[in-house]
Amino acid sequence: MNLDELAGKSGEWLKGVGPDSDIVVSSRIRLARNLADYPFVGKATDLDRAEIEKSLRKNVLDTNQQAGLSYLNVNELDSLGRQFLVERQLISREHADSEGARGVAIDTGERMSLMINEEDHLRIQVMHSGFDLDAAWERINSIDDRLEEKISYAFDARLGYLTACPTNVGTGIRVSVMLHLPALVITRQIEKVFRSLHKISLAVRGLYGEGSQAMGDFYQISNQITLGKSEEELIKQVADVVPVLIDYERRARDFLQREGHENLHDRVSRAYGILSTAQTISSEETMHLLSSIRMGVELRLLPELAMGQVNELFIQTQPAHLQKISGKVLDTADRNIARATFLRHHLGRDNTRGQHEEN
Amino acid sequence: MATFHITELAEGKPHEVHLCKDHAHAYLQHEEDTPAQSPNLAGVLAHQLAVGQTAEDLSKLDQQSCPVCGITFYEFRSQGRFGCPHDYTCFTSELEQLLLNIHGATDHVGKCPKRSPGLVARQTEMIRLRREMKDAVAQEQYERASELRDEIRQIENEASGE
Numbered sequence: 274m275n276l277d278e279l280a281g282k283s284g285e286w287l288k289g290v291g292p293d294s295d296i297v298v299s300s301r302i303r304l305a306r307n308l309a310d311y312p313f314v315g316k317a318t319d320l321d322r323a324e325i326e327k328s329l330r331k332n333v334l335d336t337n338q339q340a341g342l343s344y345l346n347v348n349e350l351d352s353l354g355r356q357f358l359v360e361r362q363l364i365s366r367e368h369a370d371s372e373g374a375r376g377v378a379i380d381t382g383e384r385m386s387l388m389i390n391e392e393d394h395l396r397i398q399v400m401h402s403g404f405d406l407d408a409a410w411e412r413i414n415s416i417d418d419r420l421e422e423k424i425s426y427a428f429d430a431r432l433g434y435l436t437a438c439p440t441n442v443g444t445g446i447r448v449s450v451m452l453h454l455p456a457l458v459i460t461r462q463i464e465k466v467f468r469s470l471h472k473i474s475l476a477v478r479g480l481y482g483e484g485s486q487a488m489g490d491f492y493q494i495s496n497q498i499t500l501g502k503s504e505e506e507l508i509k510q511v512a513d514v515v516p517v518l519i520d521y522e523r524r525a526r527d528f529l530q531r532e533g534h535e536n537l538h539d540r541v542s543r544a545y546g547i548l549s550t551a552q553t554i555s556s557e558e559t560m561h562l563l564s565s566i567r568m569g570v571e572l573r574l575l576p577e578l579a580m581g582q583v584n585e586l587f588i589q590t591q592p593a594h595l596q597k598i599s600g601k602v603l604d605t606a607d608r609n610i611a612r613a614t615f616l617r618h619h620l621g622r623d624n625t626r627g628q629h630e631e632n
Numbered sequence: 633m634a635t636f637h638i639t640e641l642a643e644g645k646p647h648e649v650h651l652c653k654d655h656a657h658a659y660l661q662h663e664e665d666t667p668a669q670s671p672n673l674a675g676v677l678a679h680q681l682a683v684g685q686t687a688e689d690l691s692k693l694d695q696q697s698c699p700v701c702g703i704t705f706y707e708f709r710s711q712g713r714f715g716c717p718h719d720y721t722c723f724t725s726e727l728e729q730l731l732l733n734i735h736g737a738t739d740h741v742g743k744c745p746k747r748s749p750g751l752v753a754r755q756t757e758m759i760r761l762r763r764e765m766k767d768a769v770a771q772e773q774y775e776r777a778s779e780l781r782d783e784i785r786q787i788e789n790e791a792s793g794e
């Protein structure tokens with residue numbers, strides 16, 4: 274798998290298709306698993322880690338031949354390559370930043386990624402576009418079943434799958450749905466929604482796992498507990514609140530259109546104006562303005578843009594992506610220029626010069 | 633621009649958004665104003681250990697270690713990560729309350745591997761055997777090391793012959 278080639282395209286989960294994909298960007302499930310006959314990663318010797326990686330790598334590739342997996346040795350990637358995978362949500366920040374033998378297997382559509390020697394020996398992740406948890410569960414469950422025929426997972430009859438951290442023990446499952454909720458942010462209702470989610474033990478994080486101030490108004494809702502409920506129950510717990518959140522966001526958008534259509538249209542148009550003409554722009558401002566554009570696309574205020582195209586811009590304007598696309602290492606100031614150039618090119622205002630311009 | 637309240641939109645429903653209050657967990661309620669994170673394990677544990685423990689009890693507990701991987705309870709509670717699967721057995725009395733605090737439950741419900749748990753437990757023994765073998769080699773006790781190696785092979789064969 275060539276990372277430079279990946280940079281210009283995007284994973285299936287960003288395509289902006291699938292149920293309720295105007296508000297739900299993606300549905301993701303991950304399972305934490307460990308081998309029974311090795312210490313957890315924190316207590317593993319270098320030799321243990323190397324053996325765990327070798328064994329899991331072989332079994333992961335053998336049991337998923339039809340998926341066309343590519344294996345990346347994360348330990349051998351440079352920091353730009355690792356950051357690039359984090360931006361694409363294919364590995365966690367922890368996996369990028371740690372040390373020693375570790376890797377990740379990824380399918381061509383980037384719907385599945387299997388991280389080896391992260392916090393647990395194996396973290397299986399499946400990501401689908403839109404609100405589609407059932408399909409994600411079906412896929413990840415069968416990946417897990419096939420692996421289980423080949424390897425012995427650390428498992429206890431009473432406690433379930435044993436994980437390095439007791440917060441993941443039992444099912445080892447984390448179910449996350451990523452939603453784009455700009456209207457709830459504008460109308461200042463988002464905190465209230467979060468408080469009620471916390472009460473039912475659901476966690477809320479930003480696009481890259483950050484705290485309450487989420488970049489681009491993207492929020493990931495996920496289960497907090499993993500023990501004492503079945504996988505299906507935990508999935509349902511997350512799935513049950515998603516339609517409620519979608520409904521709130523839609524009502525907030527209706528409200529904004531009804532009460533202040535000119536203001537909303539103005540906001541979207543200004544965002545488009547800045548992004549399609551700026552000469553230098555920060556990542557933060559880009560995310561903020563792209564959020565308005567994404568909402569504008571859904572409300573048909575920007576008929577020339579497609580949802581998938583806007584989703585891609587969120588990822589492709591991240592620092593490591595810009596550097597991969599430019600083919601060189603860029604400092605912050607140069608990245609801001611490259612980002613503005615990239616955005617002008619992709620938002621259609623550079624058409625007269627676009628063909629000749631580097632991006 | 634006029635203000636917008638979710639409560640105004642939820643026709644005929646009571647104030648505040650209660651998405652599914654049946655599932656409420658007591659321990660999260662007093663954290664409702666902080667951004668949602670995985671429950672802070674060190675915090676939960678520190679709070680739990682502070683209740684009804686003398687400093688002496690705690691330091692005794694801290695020195696307890698796992699015979700399989702060697703992790704001490706102190707290491708576990710400062711890092712929030714276990715060293716091996718056996719730690720769930722070896723620190724079981726402290727773990728019980730911790731699991732209740734985190735998950736509100738102590739027993740797994742859901743998917744189970746098809747392999748026999750007995751064999752899996754025996755495989756966990758390999759962690760101790762490999763560690764002892766490494767120590768035996770380091771101390772030049774080669775006879776002991778080769779005994780251990782035979783034992784490891786035997787378990788490996790049992791596992792693959794399943």
Ligand SMILES: [Zn+2]
Nearest residue numbers: 698701716719
């Ligand atoms: Zn141990």
